[in-house]
Amino acid sequence: MINRPLTKLAIAGSAVALSLTAGAGVAAADPDFGPMINTTCTYDQALTALRTENPVAAEYLEQSPPNMQFLRTFTGSSPAERERLIQQVKGNPGADQAFPVIQQMFASCNKY
Template sequence: MIKSSRKYIAAALGGLALSVPLTALSAGVASAQPDFSAVVNTTCSYEQVMAALNAQRPDLAQEFNASPFAQGALRNFLASGPVERQQTVAQLQGSPMAQQYFGPINLIAGSCNRY
């Protein structure tokens, strides 16, 4: 259940940044962690994140939209402050399942304010 929950939290956070090529990250390379400052400090609303997700990564948006848990996790993430967001990101960085979403997470975080 914890691995599944982390997957959905990662998918929810993926709503924040979706579209940097997933190959930009290597699941086996822990030393090259991406910079999540855009994710931690985003001012985007849930609606902006979802618009960016649907526009940039409809494949992941479909997966995300099928999960009420992921939707709730994203709402909670966006409602939390930077300290709590950083803690969530740090926890997800240790999850191999979450690593596949890191690229998309960063791109959405950098573009959602345009939606």
């Protein structure tokens, strides 16, 4: 099931996100998943963006084969399927902290 891998990534991402945003305010609005859902980035582009821009998060991701598979599945899916995947995991523990890291990866992956 895909929920478990993203939960692990979310927990890892939580530590990364918390270290990056310590002292920052928390937004009450739902995040904009549009760029993630509509990305044209490939798996390799997304992973390169994460490795380049957030090596700590990349290290956590790469230590988990299920998380790597989730990223591969997500980037290989249609926008409708990506939206379903996000809805499926966004309530998982740590997802609120992990999504900003993942969103940044998809916001910049077209550069790679």
